[in-house]
Amino acid sequence: MKKFEEKTISTETIYQGKVIHLQVDEVTLPNGKTAKRELVKHPGAVAVIPITKDNKIVFVEQYRKPLEKSLIELPAGKLDEGESPLTAAVRELEEETGYTTTQLTYIASFYTSPGFADELMHLYITDQIEPLEYPASADEDEFVEVLELTLDEAKQYVEGERIHDAKTNYAILYLHALGEK
Amino acid sequence: MKKFEEKTISTETIYQGKVIHLQVDEVTLPNGKTAKRELVKHPGAVAVIPITKDNKIVFVEQYRKPLEKSLIELPAGKLDEGESPLTAAVRELEEETGYTTTQLTYIASFYTSPGFADELMHLYITDQIEPLEYPASADEDEFVEVLELTLDEAKQYVEGERIHDAKTNYAILYLHALGEK
Numbered sequence: 001m002k003k004f005e006e007k008t009i010s011t012e013t014i015y016q017g018k019v020i021h022l023q024v025d026e027v028t029l030p031n032g033k034t035a036k037r038e039l040v041k042h043p044g045a046v047a048v049i050p051i052t053k054d055n056k057i058v059f060v061e062q063y064r065k066p067l068e069k070s071l072i073e074l075p076a077g078k079l080d081e082g083e084s085p086l087t088a089a090v091r092e093l094e095e096e097t098g099y100t101t102t103q104l105t106y107i108a109s110f111y112t113s114p115g116f117a118d119e120l121m122h123l124y125i126t127d128q129i130e131p132l133e134y135p136a137s138a139d140e141d142e143f144v145e146v147l148e149l150t151l152d153e154a155k156q157y158v159e160g161e162r163i164h165d166a167k168t169n170y171a172i173l174y175l176h177a178l179g180e181k
Numbered sequence: 182m183k184k185f186e187e188k189t190i191s192t193e194t195i196y197q198g199k200v201i202h203l204q205v206d207e208v209t210l211p212n213g214k215t216a217k218r219e220l221v222k223h224p225g226a227v228a229v230i231p232i233t234k235d236n237k238i239v240f241v242e243q244y245r246k247p248l249e250k251s252l253i254e255l256p257a258g259k260l261d262e263g264e265s266p267l268t269a270a271v272r273e274l275e276e277e278t279g280y281t282t283t284q285l286t287y288i289a290s291f292y293t294s295p296g297f298a299d300e301l302m303h304l305y306i307t308d309q310i311e312p313l314e315y316p317a318s319a320d321e322d323e324f325v326e327v328l329e330l331t332l333d334e335a336k337q338y339v340e341g342e343r344i345h346d347a348k349t350n351y352a353i354l355y356l357h358a359l360g361e362k
Binding site: 001002003004005006014015017018019020022024025027029030031033035036037038039040041042045061062063064065066067069070071073076077078108109110111112113114115116117118119121140141143144145158161162164165166167168169170173174176177 | 182183184185186187195196198199200201203205206208210211212214216217218219220221222223226242243244245246247248250251252254257258259289290291292293294295296297298299300302321322324325326339342343345346347348349350351354355357358
């Protein structure tokens with residue numbers, strides 16, 4: 001849908017980084033006036049809800065520099081160039097948790113911050129995970145710790161704001177809603 | 182929590198915009214090596230789930246330049262400087278929908294993209310809304326259309342990916358979970 005479309009007059013590339021690019025577009029508004037739009041371009045991301053045989057959820061804790069604190073989150077990461085979401089989801093699960101799977105079920109995808117970024121997050125779930133015999137190594141600049149929590153424990157982490165991000169809060173609400181059925 | 186803290190060696194401001202700022206930090210990793218982190222600074226945001234007397238959810242449709250398409254979302258917006266989330270939530274509700282309220286209930290807050298941005302989204306709900314006698318004007322560069330949908334209709338919009346963003350998908354799952362009780 002193109003309702004209220006904002007037509008691009010010009011695009012200025014401000015920064016091309018490792019993870020994100022920043023551009024500023026000048027646009028024509030529906031009323032004919034012009035405005036500037038600050039746009040973060042992102043390759044897209046995946047997250048996985050891994051459930052163990054004893055019904056625990058596998059999370060990872062890592063330092064999030066934008067927040068200057070560590071968060072407990074689903075295993076997740078950005079898509080490599082040309083990589084499918086499903087492939088990326090298995091790769092991130094392996095790199096961050098040491099588990100692998102051959103069965104991922106798609107739950108949903110959503111833009112994380114459509115006001116300023118094009119990041120699309122793809123969310124999967126699996127209760128068929130196995131420890132890798134030879135664990136994959138994480139990115140060399142990534143330090144993560146694995147935690148396995150019950151749903152009740154995870155809800156307590158939400159209360160305490162140790163779990164505090166959109167994809168992970170969504171996942172816990174999703175598992176809560178499943179349990180209500 | 183500061184687990185796996187990444188200490189800042191230097192900060193380079195790349196861009197200071199109207200909505201976001203971009204900076205690149207050089208950091209010391211837990212293993213003593215250095216890395217670069219691309220950080221989008223955002224003032225934070227609010228979203229409201231407004232429920233009408235006949236149990237419909239009030240959404241707004243608007244063009245999202247980063248995605249080059251329009252989305253149907255909760256009324257939402259960024260915090261003005263020095264503004265509290267609660268004040269911003271009432272203001273955005275008024276500006277975007279023409280409704281007002283004196284009773285907002287806090288649901289949750291979550292970081293939208295903790296890997297590269299510090300945006301924190303605060304989510305509220307209200308079933309006590311009244312049309313404004315003199316509607317507030319939206320930002321001069323903002324064009325929105327109001328839609329009132331039942332929860333079942335909203336779920337269909339999720340299926341069709343007309344609703345396709347983290348806060349709004351979370352809200353629909355939240356209302357679904359409420360209904361299951």
